[in-house]
Amino acid sequence: MKILVAVKRVIDYNVQVRVKDDNTGVVTDNVKMSTNPPDDNAIEEAVKIKESGKATEVVAVSIGEEKAQETVRKALAVGADRGILVKTEGDLEPLAVSKLLQKIVEKEKPDLVFMGKQAIDDDCNQTGQMLSALLNWPQATFASKINIKDKSLEVTREIDEGLETIEINVPAIVTCDLRLNEPRYASLPNIMKAKKKPIEQINASDLGVDTSSRIEQTRVEEPPKRKAGIKVSSVAELVQKLKNEAKVL
Amino acid sequence: MSVLLIAEHNNKELKPFTLNAATAASQMDTDVHAVIIGHNCSDAAKALSELPLIKKVIQVEAPYYENFVAENFAPVIVKLAESYSHVICSANTFGKNLMPRIAALLDISQISDITKVISADTFLRPIYAGNAFATVKSKDAKKCVTIRPTSFDPCESSGGSATIEKSEPCEEFGQTKFVKREEIKSDRPELGTARVVVSGGRGMQSGDNFKLITSIADKLNAAIGASRAAVDAGYISNDHQVGQTGKVVVPDLYIAVGISGAIQHLAGMKESKVIVAINKDGEAPIFSVADYGLEADLFEALPQFLEELNKLNTIQK
Numbered sequence: 001m002k003i004l005v006a007v008k009r010v011i012d013y014n015v016q017v018r019v020k021d022d023n024t025g026v027v028t029d030n031v032k033m034s035t036n037p038p039d040d041n042a043i044e045e046a047v048k049i050k051e052s053g054k055a056t057e058v059v060a061v062s063i064g065e066e067k068a069q070e071t072v073r074k075a076l077a078v079g080a081d082r083g084i085l086v087k088t089e090g091d092l093e094p095l096a097v098s099k100l101l102q103k104i105v106e107k108e109k110p111d112l113v114f115m116g117k118q119a120i121d122d123d124c125n126q127t128g129q130m131l132s133a134l135l136n137w138p139q140a141t142f143a144s145k146i147n148i149k150d151k152s153l154e155v156t157r158e159i160d161e162g163l164e165t166i167e168i169n170v171p172a173i174v175t176c177d178l179r180l181n182e183p184r185y186a187s188l189p190n191i192m193k194a195k196k197k198p199i200e201q202i203n204a205s206d207l208g209v210d211t212s213s214r215i216e217q218t219r220v221e222e223p224p225k226r227k228a229g230i231k232v233s234s235v236a237e238l239v240q241k242l243k244n245e246a247k248v249l
Numbered sequence: 250m251s252v253l254l255i256a257e258h259n260n261k262e263l264k265p266f267t268l269n270a271a272t273a274a275s276q277m278d279t280d281v282h283a284v285i286i287g288h289n290c291s292d293a294a295k296a297l298s299e300l301p302l303i304k305k306v307i308q309v310e311a312p313y314y315e316n317f318v319a320e321n322f323a324p325v326i327v328k329l330a331e332s333y334s335h336v337i338c339s340a341n342t343f344g345k346n347l348m349p350r351i352a353a354l355l356d357i358s359q360i361s362d363i364t365k366v367i368s369a370d371t372f373l374r375p376i377y378a379g380n381a382f383a384t385v386k387s388k389d390a391k392k393c394v395t396i397r398p399t400s401f402d403p404c405e406s407s408g409g410s411a412t413i414e415k416s417e418p419c420e421e422f423g424q425t426k427f428v429k430r431e432e433i434k435s436d437r438p439e440l441g442t443a444r445v446v447v448s449g450g451r452g453m454q455s456g457d458n459f460k461l462i463t464s465i466a467d468k469l470n471a472a473i474g475a476s477r478a479a480v481d482a483g484y485i486s487n488d489h490q491v492g493q494t495g496k497v498v499v500p501d502l503y504i505a506v507g508i509s510g511a512i513q514h515l516a517g518m519k520e521s522k523v524i525v526a527i528n529k530d531g532e533a534p535i536f537s538v539a540d541y542g543l544e545a546d547l548f549e550a551l552p553q554f555l556e557e558l559n560k561l562n563t564i565q566k
Contacts, residue, residue: 014512132350166425214357215358235545248501249561
């Protein structure tokens with residue numbers, strides 16, 4: 001079994017994101033970038049499956065600017081065998097990303113494609129489902145547990161009502177929840193080893209896909225600020241304020 | 250052209266967020282039709298036809314629609330979409346799972362999780378866990394849009410009498426099999442729609458200690474929430490998680506107990522009308538969004554809180 005894992009380079013989850021003064025986007029200059037957190041879970045799961053002997057190869061792919069190579073390299077450092085970087089200019093919408101990934105899937109012919117359930121920058125939550133539709137493959141979104149069977153997977157999904165279990169035949173797409181596993185840290189020797197692993201570079205424009213934007217982002221603004229609150233000194237005061245001032249009790 | 254709303258239901262009843270999605274749909278075009286896909290779902294279809302905002306209901310039935318598998322639902326919507334300008338559903342796990350599959354098949358760039366309809370093609374949506382809001386305009390001829398249910402009021406649920414039309418099912422997608430659903434049944438209000446939410450975080454220290462939260466929630470007729478840290482630690486099940494990758498809640502009163510207030514948690518609750526934070530770390534970021542902050546040990550504060558609530562003659566429900 002061969003597993004392709006899609007990873008995205010995003011603003012680090014600890015960074016307090018700021019809107020640009022001209023309202024055209026958010027500040028990205030000199031801002032720490034990292035792998036989209038649930039994509040780390042996707043890599044971890046693929047590597048664990050390989051370590052258990054149920055997969056033969058893990059390939060990490062990222063779509064983005066040249067610097068997204070760092071994100072691929074990090075995946076290699078935690079156990080992916082080789083990497084692919086599809087180079088693009090500017091931000092792509094999930095539909096365009098799915099179409100590029102479809103081309104990579106057609107070339108690589110993986111049995112499984114893993115990725116995070118959502119990217120924490122645009123919060124779209126679309127790419128896995130879209131890729132699955134384009135390939136006409138089954139999808140298991142928001143996976144918190146994966147049980148590999150012979151030609152299928154049993155996946156537990158986190159849904160609003162609780163948990164749902166489905167069985168999907170291979171080939172299939174799985175989008176991973178943060179609770180799927182605990183991503184490992186790359187050890188120094190593995191970071192060194194990862195430098196020798198191959199990363200194939202492909203220009204998105206060579207893949208024959210229309211990636212033009214269909215959505216115009218006309219303005220980005222700060223969320224409305226909450227007015228400053230107060231500290232209360234006791235539980236009795238808190239309850240009194242909630243009852244008589246906020247009138248919510 | 251009209252708007253096609255995808256109803257969310259359990260084959261017997263409509264799920265409440267269908268009413269919020271109907272409101273959003275009606276702001277894009279007043280001619281709103283709703284499709285309900287399921288198995289033996291006539292009661293839910295009837296409830297849908299009674300929403301005054303809905304002009305027509307399309308009911309699609311097959312045994313393999315019983316469990317809402319997106320691979321089975323998507324082709325039905327794609328077939329119907331020809332006659333509509335917009336396809337709409339809620340951005341909860343149902344809609345998040347389904348809509349992108351529809352959008353990709355229609356070759357439409359989906360707009361997710363909108364909080365406001367500015368015009369028929371322009372919407373407001375949060376990005377970066379709600380730390381920024383983007384105004385986005387769709388250039389596609391048709392729009393696929395998921396809406397943040399808590400940002401739209403539920404519509405009236407009675408008085409309407411739309412016609413119910415039956416439509417043919419599509420073929421079953423054989424590669425996905427539903428196995429089981431483990432729903433946590435509770436008599437409490439639903440987290441997404443509750444007037445009051447009491448949430449616990451890592452500071453609760455154990456699942457057992459959540460009974461302190463439960464007793465307050467009982468008193469206030471509140472839903473119980475949790476931070477991701479508390480769910481990860483196994484204190485409480487995933488359906489309680491509030492935040493960027495969990496549920497977004499907008500109650501009248503949100504009480505955060507032992508929650509430090511990571512960006513990802515704030516994304517799910519900072520629009521609440523009144524926020525209370527109880528935390529022993531006075532520097533915790535949760536205090537920056539709290540209307541009322543109490544710097545205290547929760548194991549002392551919560552029993553006192555319950556005692557004070559018991560002293561009140563009346564409590565709003």
